[in-house]
Amino acid sequence: MLPTESCVLVTGAAGFVGVNVVKYLAQRKRRVLALDFVRNDLLVADYLKGLDDYVEWVEVDLTDSTRVLSLASRYKLEGIIHAAIFTGVTNDAERVKPKEILTTNLMGTINTLELARVANVRRYVYVSSGGVYGTASDLNEPVDEDSIQCGCPSDRSMTSMPCFLRALALSGRLTVAEGVRPRTLSAR
């Protein structure tokens, strides 16, 4: 892909959602920068057969912020679709790898958002989950972003903390107390 050609970055491109997004875009002749930290295997290659002209692969670990940000100078990114999330985990995997799960899902997302900012990307799509927004009883009824109340980044990061605390506590070796609020002190 030429550095002057606009492309859409798809993260988690070797995963279930990512590879289908890559295929959808490439079939419509959109150039795709397909990112994953695993080499695209034979199954993926076969699934995307005939679309090589539109797809370029990069092997990058999204937790490596330097490598992620380097994409800004190497490619002309017009959009990012972020589907590289540590998913499909069993309770056992949650117990063994809580740090890896949180690092990928938090820092991977933050690094791609920072890439979007630095590269002046016009549109960023975060592939979320029914586990976050809930599922509508009518499957034809869209669940929109307002289902989650968003404050400023610092508020937001704090309201997210109980979830992370619980996720880490799943390792079974940690007792976590939540919801402790110090009494407001009056200034004298």
Ligand SMILES: NC(=O)c1ccc[n+]([C@@H]2O[C@H](COP(=O)([O-])OP(=O)(O)OC[C@H]3O[C@@H](n4cnc5c(N)ncnc54)[C@H](O)[C@@H]3O)[C@@H](O)[C@H]2O)c1
């Ligand atoms: N699969 C479904 O049916 C489904 C349904 C609803 C929502 N989702 C959401 O879609 C998103 C993706 O799910 P999926 O099923 O495609 O998962 P997946 O596990 O099939 O794909 C995730 C991909 O991300 C890659 N990845 C993980 N960590 C990475 C890192 N640090 N750097 C680079 N690449 C990394 C993995 O190698 C993998 O190829 C998730 O947010 C999930 O909640 C999936």
